[in-house]
Amino acid sequence: MQYSFSSRIQSIESSAVRDILKLTQGQSIISFAGGLPAEEWFPIEHIREASDRVLSQAPQALQYGLTEGVVSLREGVLERLSRVRGIHGSLDDIMITSGSQQTLDLFAKAVINPGDVVFVEDPTYLACLQVLRLYGADVIGVASDDQGMIPEDLEQKLKQHRPKFVYVVPTFGNPSGRVWSVERRQALLDQCKANHVLILEDDPYGDLRFSGEAVPNIAKLEGKGEDRIVIYTSTFSKTVAPGLRTGYVVADKRIIAMMARGKQACDLHSSVLDQLILSELLVSETFSIDKHIEKLSHIYRERMETMAGHLQEDRCYKEAKWSMPQGGMFFWVELPEGLDAEALLKCSVQKGVAFVPGAPFFAQKPKRNTMRLNYSFAEPTIIHEGMNRLSEAVEEFLGRYAG
Secondary structure (H helix, E strand, C coil): CCCCCCHHHHCCCCCHHHHHHHHHCCCCCEECCCCCCCHHHCCHHHHHHHHHHHHHHCHHHHCCCCCCCCHHHHHHHHHHHHHHHCCCCCHHHEEEECCHHHHHHHHHHHHCCCCCEEEEECCCCHHHHHHHHHCCCEEEEECEECCEECHHHHHHHHHHCCEEEEEECCECCCCCCCECCHHHHHHHHHHHHHCCCEEEEECCCCCCECCCCCCCCHHHHHCCCCCCCEEEEEECCCCCCHHHCCEEEECCHHHHHHHHHHHHCCCCCCCHHHHHHHHHHHHCCCCCHHHHHHHHHHHHHHHHHHHHHHHHHCHHHCCCECCCCCECCEEEEECCCCCCHHHHHHHHHHHCEECEECHHHCCCCCCCCEEEEECCCCCHHHHHHHHHHHHHHHHHHHHHHHC
């Protein structure tokens, strides 16, 4: 049978990250490709205990629930956001989603008409580009450096276009790992307010800090008031467990109401059982999410420093450019000009190690000599072995290039 698929879905390319993850499944390939947390540090026993409490006390855990999410979890998230991030809201301002990825989909569904312009960092989160293109957005990259979006380029493009919103990951960004300065965050907020443009602030990695002073979220800089332009989203995937598929979004209640309509048409509501488990964890007397995150940050810092040691010492990276992450999960590496990271990937897989080429993370003009390396998933001994294999691949590849 000849199946007829929509032009919308046929226009979207498969995720390079997911394709590489499939490639490494069941093989002796060390993967630096996915944005995976360290699974050996999932709080399994605490999740099991919380599950038992939920199932013994509340048969409603297996029933349908509110589209906006379980009230106790929304209250717990708002309490933690207020305490840790300085971001405030009411129950009408928050919705629980199936991971923060669903936030991107629901928000795009709520505001984008085909042909609408959306600004992103260059480079930006690959899966967001997929969502935006799925809904027919014209995605335009704004020039960015280690401090964030460059205000002059943003100002110029705001004059040229009328974007529906600007999507940013300003804290330990994916894929760049960069942390925006407070000046760049304020500049984005000021320019968007002046031009009546919304900001979608994606913050999945903000808790995973290794060094440096915490920089206020854009949502905190804006504060709580009427006609807010910042939509803030985060997730428990990087701090508790991605399998629980629980994220959240905080925004003006009118935006939340429209996103809720889209969610009703999608999945009615996120898993009530998973929400109640997380709600239990947030108030548990035996589990502290803050201490758990502190432990994870220490572990990820050690792994990051292990990978950094190879980038600093292995001669094949002598001409490469990269920055030491202050947190998060990724290194962003720029190889010498003219080298193609996708071609390098083929060589590295033969050596038994995988990474993500950087080209798919760009909205328009890709830098093909870039790659993203994840350090959170593998233990230090595995990182050593993987980086040795990658160095062999890079040296062989550079030798071919030089030849």
